[in-house]
Amino acid sequence: MRLIEDGSRGFDREIEAIARRGSETPPDVEAAVRGILDDVRRDGDAAVARFARRFDGCIRSPGQWRVTGREIDRARRRVDAGILDALRTAAARIAAFHERQREKSWFVTDEDGALLGQAVQPLDAVGLYVPGGTASYPSSVLMNAIPARVAGVKRVVLCTPAGAGGVSPVILAAAEVAGIDEIYGIGGAQAVAAMAYGTRSVRRVEKIVGPGNLYVATAKRLVFGAVDIDMVAGPSEVLIIADESADPRIVAADLLAQAEHDPLAWPLAVSPSSDLLNGVRREAARQAATLPRKSIAAESLSRRGTLIRARSLERAVEISNRIAPEHLELAVADPFRLLPSVRNAGAVFLGHDTPEAVGDYVAGPNHVLPTGGTARFASPLSVADFVRRSSVVAFTRKALVRLGPVAVRLARAEGLEAHARSVDLRLSHSRSGRTPKAAGPAGTKRRTTR
Known part of the structure; x- marks a missing residue:
């Protein structure tokens, strides 16, 4: 891990480089993904099947992609009872937290009797992508599906790669706990395309959420507009602000919890204490060598692991705000003193007893967080991501007479005469x-729904 000193020559340049860490998609990857999307849009299931065989070794026919209830039952029996209990505990806490995010439609009537409001409705269908490959992430199933369920989404679809052995049993168990409606054993950019455009076997959705590799992330970015997406997520990140009260072993362990995700993960620690940072560096190297995913963790530490010695804890928060990390830990004696100064972070974990890992699994708030510095303007996945809002306007004659001339003047100021006349005519x-003809039958009453 490299060490950089606050105030040293080139320090601002180093921090700015981290702050601008958002990655660009290599042209060859984007070209390949565009080809996959175009083929699926044109050829449907046949293209999906072709790419599934090539990339995932999936030899199932389109009619076999959808996971059956019998397969889910078999998968549940193969999952350890303790893991099932953990999934249910986590699901209950995630649901309880997200229930507090529910939005309601609202309506008000102004002094002229005009009704104004916002109608909030759930999306009809949402697609969730869950990766396969080097690790299975049942927590991602819960974190993406449960807010959709709380929002009232009618149809929740999951796509995940199925190799020769089928879909991961723990993924299927998590999907059952989360109440997912349809599960398809297909992955990669071709699965994103199937959900975005629809095929004979996979009906299209309105939004796609969930993590994935560079090809999946690129596919999500490219189908945006045909459907909505949650975000284009980059490598995982943690920034730990620590003081002398922190244990270097624990700080190192928390850095490695992100480093083991991806060789491109960002494990960062900021402290005024040189002794602490040196201890963290030694502990990170020692602990990394003992991990099952030690090669991934070691590469992340080597490539992007950074220790920053700040002049003070207040300065450490300033540096963190510039970087805008996905996860921010305040491993200090009095974290609540620093919290009001935190401006840019996807999630904040306070104190020595709050490892970021509890947020990944069981705390309750969503673990789908903005990466790559986008915490400057983006927010965690929430129930709000699974609803649409429509403005509602119903003017009375009195309101039109008072405010209509204002609209006419503004329309003519913009050179939009047809706009002006549509009001002036009334x-x-x-x-x-005279009374304009009513749009509905005589006696129709204004109705509003909630």
């Missing part, structure tokens, strides 16, 4: 005492 009816 005003002329009001001045003449």
Whole structure:
């Protein structure tokens, strides 16, 4: 891990480079993904099957992609009872937290009797991507599906790679706990395309969420517009602000919890204490060598692991705000003193008893967080991501007479005469005492729903 000193020559340049860490997609990857999307849009299931065989070794026919209830039952029996209990405990806490995020439709009536409001409705169908490969992530199933369920989404679809052995049993168990409606054993950019455009076997959705590799992330970015997406996530990140009260072993362990995700993960620690940072460096190297994923963790530490000696804890928070990390730990004696100064972070973990890993699994708040510095303007996945909001306007004659002339003046100031006339015509009816023909049958009453 490299060490950089606050105030040293080139320090600002080093921090700015970390702050601008958002990665660009290599042209060859984007070209390959565009080809996959175009083929699936044109050829549907046939293209998905072709790419599934090539990339995932999946030899199932389109009619066999959807996981059956019998397969889910078999998978549940293969999962350890303790893991099932852990999934249910986590699901209950995630649901309880996200229930507090529910939005309701609202309506108000102004002094002229005009009704104004916002109608909040759940999306009809959402697709969740869950990666396979080097690790299975049942926690991602819970974190993405449960907010959709709380929002009231009618149809939640999951796509995940199925190799020769089928879909991971623990993924299927998590999907059952989360109440997912349809599960398909297909992965990669081809699965994103199937959910975005629809095929004979996979009906299209309105939004796609969930993590994935560079090809999946690129596919999500490219289908945006045909569907909505949650975000284009980059490598995992943690920034730990620590003082002398922190244990170097624990700080190192928390850095490695992110480093083991990906060779491109960002494990960062900031402290005024040189002794602490030196201890963290030694502990990180020692502990990394004992991990099952030690080669991944070691490469992350070598490539992107950074220790920053700040002049003070207040300065450490300033540096963190510039970097805008996905996860921020305040491993200090009095974390609540620093919290009001934190501006940019996906999630904040306070004190020595709050490892970021509890946020990944069981705390309750969502672990789908903005990466790559996007915490400057983006937020964690929430129930709000699974609803749409429509503005509602119903003017009375009195409101139109008072505010219509304002609209006419503004329309003509913008050179939009048809806009002005659409209002003026109604005003002329009001001045003449005539009533425009009603849009509905006589006696129809204004109705609002919640």
